[in-house]
Amino acid sequence: MSAPTPVSVITGFLGSGKTTLLRHLLRDPAMGRTAVIINEFGEIGIDHDLVESSDENFIELTTGCLCCKVRSDLVMTLRDMARRRADGLLPPFERVLIETSGLADPAAILQALMIDRDLAGLYALGEVVTTVDALLGAATLDRHRQSVRQVAVADRLLLTKGDLVAGTDALDARLQRLNPGATRQRVAHGAIGAAELFGVGNDRRAAAARGYFRLDEVRAPAIAGPGADAHAGLHDPGIVSWCLVRDRPVHALTLPLFLEGLMEHCGDRLLRVKGIVDVVERPGRPAVLHGVQHVFHPPEWLDRWPSDDRRTRLVFIGEALPSRWISTLLDVLDDDVDREQARHARAQAGQPAP
Secondary structure, three states: OOOOEEEEEEEEOOOOOHHHHHHHHOOOHHHOOEEEEEEOOOOOOOHHHHOOOOHHHEEEEOOOOOOOHHHHHHHHHHHHHHHHHHOOOOOOOOEEEEEOOOOOOOHHHHHHHHHOOOOEOOEEEEEEEEEEEOOOHHHHHHHOHHHHHHHHOOOEEEEEOHHHOOOOHHHHHHHHHHOOOOEEEEOOOOOOOHHHHHOOOOOHHHHHHHHHHHHHHOOOOOOOOOOOOOOOOOOOOOEEEEEEEEOOOEOOOHHHHHHHHHHHHHHHHEEEEEEEEOEOOOOOOOEEEEEEOOEEOOOEEOOOOOOOOOOEEEEEEEEOOOHHHHHHHHHHHHHHHHHHHHHHHHHHOOOOOO
């Protein structure tokens, strides 16, 4: 069976430079086998006419933002694309690139890719790229909550239009607080290579891992210890970023219990979770966790640690996150599993309970 086709998402608020970025990317020969889905808000779309590319690679959704009904349209579109590719009716594309409406909540797209059974094995979530207007970005974050959510779910933040503003230190600091795990870089007129942005031509597993391994760059004081105030210093009330760091390994059985507790208690308030976990039963082979709201990928097991830092590090981004409760939940569940495994081992050895 062939490897799943990566689906990358370009999002960002209205006027932040998504189409300019896409226009530049599609001139890159490395994107020659890319199918593009453009979603526009409204009955008439014009982005298709603004991007130079082969028409056979374009599919346009103009029924609204990629959420609710349009999310189901996206799933049907991706299924149809896979079928037509298999039948030879579409070019053999090797990547899908989705440009969302400037008003879209990309979490809906990520959920669709993660939970739809018909897409499983056909597609895999790739990089989530959010464009941020250096000139108007701060005001947009103040006025439009959707723009905050677009920043919060990103793997990579591209600061556009930097030539129009003298300094961006305040905006950079704000983006760091909103999403400390995302790579941030400046881009002029959309000029960035596909290989740099999406890891085109690189091993998919290694490329995906880099997104999680950026956590190695998160150092104190950016890391909030267990029970720390996740709201401290944040300009955007409600949206918080918090990192759980744990020195002691976690039992493998604890992970599904912990994720189940998060989904049940936090639900849609949990915009994104990503991190790397030291597991008792697999020393030297950490687990990578990735979730969007109440949907989580199965853990991916790495062959080795990416750095000398072998602590468990989980970054949570969401609204009104109960940081103390999350930290306590992991501790309590892991202690329970530890006691139960010790009891079972004593019983197997014929030893009496203490």
